[in-house]
Amino acid sequence: MEAEVCLLFGIVKQCVLANDFHSYHQFETPYRTLLYFSPIACLLLSTCGFVALITANISRESHSMEDGFVCCSARHSLDLVVFLHQIAHHSTVEANMMVSNVEFNTFHKIDRELYAVLVMSLWRDPVEAMQIMALWLWLERVGFRNVVKKILSLPTILVNELADEAAACLSCITNDQFVYSSENNDIPLMHTLMEKEISLKFVHDNRLIAAQGISRIINEVCVRALTDIMQLAVERNAAQSLIDSQKLMAPSFQQPLYYPVGVPQQMVLQPRTQETEVPPEARTMFVTFSKGYPVIEREVHEFFTRGYGDCIETLNMQEVQPTEQSLFAKIVFRSAAIIDAILNGVAKAKFTINGKHVWARKFVPKRP
Numbered sequence: 604m605e606a607e608v609c610l611l612f613g614i615v616k617q618c619v620l621a622n623d624f625h626s627y628h629q630f631e632t633p634y635r636t637l638l639y640f641s642p643i644a645c646l647l648l649s650t651c652g653f654v655a656l657i658t659a660n661i662s663r664e665s666h667s668m669e670d671g672f673v674c675c676s677a678r679h680s681l682d683l684v685v686f687l688h689q690i691a692h693h694s695t696v697e698a699n700m701m702v703s704n705v706e707f708n709t710f711h712k713i714d715r716e717l718y719a720v721l722v723m724s725l726w727r728d729p730v731e732a733m734q735i736m737a738l739w740l741w742l743e744r745v746g747f748r749n750v751v752k753k754i755l756s757l758p759t760i761l762v763n764e765l766a767d768e769a770a771a772c773l774s775c776i777t778n779d780q781f782v783y784s785s786e787n788n789d790i791p792l793m794h795t796l797m798e799k800e801i802s803l804k805f806v807h808d809n810r811l812i813a814a815q816g817i818s819r820i821i822n823e824v825c826v827r828a829l830t831d832i833m834q835l836a837v838e839r840n841a842a843q844s845l846i847d848s849q850k851l852m853a854p855s856f857q858q859p860l861y862y863p864v865g866v867p868q869q870m871v872l873q874p875r876t877q878e879t880e881v882p883p884e885a886r887t888m889f890v891t892f893s894k895g896y897p898v899i900e901r902e903v904h905e906f907f908t909r910g911y912g913d914c915i916e917t918l919n920m921q922e923v924q925p926t927e928q929s930l931f932a933k934i935v936f937r938s939a940a941i942i943d944a945i946l947n948g949v950a951k952a953k954f955t956i957n958g959k960h961v962w963a964r965k966f967v968p969k970r971p
Contacts, residue, residue, distance in 0.1 A: 704827070711828040713751050713752060713755055714736060714824075714829070715829060717736065717739075717751055717754060717755045717762075718732060718733070718736050718833075720759060721736070721762070721766055722832065722833065722836035723832070723835070723836055723839070724759055725762065725766070726840070727763075729836045729837055730833075731770060732766070733821060733825045733826075733833065734773055735766050735769040735773070736751075736825055737817045738769050738772055738773060738817055739751055739754065739769065740824065740825075741813060741816040741817050741820055742797070744816065744820075746799075747801070750796070753796055758921065758931075761792065761891075761931060763967075764792050764931075765792050765793060768790040768791075768792055768793050769793070771789075771790060771803060772790065772793075772803065772806045775803050776806060776807070776817070777814070779810075781803070781807055789802055790803060791891060791893060791962050792891060792930075794893075795893055795894040795930070881939050883935050884968045885939050886916070886935055886936045886937070886941075886942065887933055888936065888942050888964070888965060888966055889963070889965070889966040889967075890931060890932045890933075890934060891961070891962045891963075892929065892930055892931065892960075893959065893960050894928065894930060895928075896959040897928040897929070898929070898956055898957075898961060899920075900918060900920050900932070902956050903918060903920075903932055903934070903961075904918055906956045906961075907934070907945075911941055911945070913937075914937055914941045915934060915935070915936060915937070916935040916937050917934070917935045918933075918934050918935075919932060919933045919934075946963070950964060952964070
């Protein structure tokens, strides 16, 4: 343990004193979540290392350090986390002021890329997306490794699903009376991604610490690193809203007031009426699977046809390598009523296919 702490301290000290932002950022979390490029960070790291060494000698338990946190994997010492968090607060602000905006954005490059996916590609609300980013960064700081990096590597459709689950976590944090499931799979994609136990109950039980950490990250990281992207998204959304409103105000094709002499009325060009056929997007359901419990296309097809007959128009599993597992599928049903029957009034339904958990919800296409 002592050798690991000394090695970590040496690496970070060299990067900090040399202002080697690029090499520093190459380290995976938790190293990238340490304080930003200041000799003050060295002093803080020494303090954290000293506490970790003493605790290790006493408890003989493993620890990990993230940005002023000492996370006790066996005892989950949240009190110690809060204590060191408070010690680090003022030093972090001063350290951030010593870094230029270009250097700061370079350090948070992957965070900016993921935020851009949320607000530019997925058209999510810029303010809520910033809160989601802060939640993911907070999870990194309390021991869930490489959250941003993992999410950024996923297909956009899964990023959107994870953002929905993150929004549910934020509701847990802000609502004292939040009602959550007794099971640990109420946020199945996050549970799969984190490779550690996490649930809405975990978030709700630690909501006070989470709220403090997320608020701090928003103020000290997100506002500075993401505001320019947020501004672009707000301007783009405003322009799109103007276009949409102009389309609604555009005159529609009216029924002619007279007909040419000698031409039967039924032969005159009639105005187009709204399509009665329901578009595929409105008949599509999104299905996710648990990592480590692979579900194949035939199992999905048989499950729904056995219960609802010949109801599937197309079924598209996630394209993966032969040795990899599909984590989601999109199913287009012949009728939108089938989706209503499957979900039975809930936003997300859970099923078991051959002993493997599957979650289904109505597909929400991203805006063009």
